[in-house]
Amino acid sequence: MSKDHIILTGFMGSGKTSVGQLLAHKLNLPFVDLDHLIEQDEGRSIREIFQTQGEETFRKLESKAIHKALAEPRSVIATGGGALMIEENTRLLKQRGQMVYLQAEPETLWERVQWNDDRPLLEKHSTLEAFSSLLQSRIPNYKQSHFIIDVDHLTLEEVALCIMELVAE
16 A cells, blocks of 8 residues: 555545545545645634635645645545645645545536535535536646546445555555
């Protein structure tokens, strides 16, 4: 088994946190959700950071959290949906871990998140069309991952097992 971190990427609603928790449990590894790490370090919610300081400040905090998570021993890391929009983040994550893109159709993702109040970007992207457009703009970054798993019709368990097979090779 590799000593690299296992890094889950993908758009909001792709299951990064849920799959990450299950995968970490199965592999007996720590689980790090970058959004939760930021909230812990900043003492406030992602929504509050977006509202008071904007997305640019949040992205800087996200980069800082990536460095912090990667400095720890091997773990399963769930990135935020926009973490790979910063080239340096992508480079660092690829270098220090095995990145797995949890890919899903826009309609699947929208169905999972459209009523969630904890996602600040849903305010700006409050229709399926706007949501899909944001997703499309990020796909080239997600596709830089080492592995891609289409999660549309898989259970959390199936996704976790698939990742275990991929990273064991």
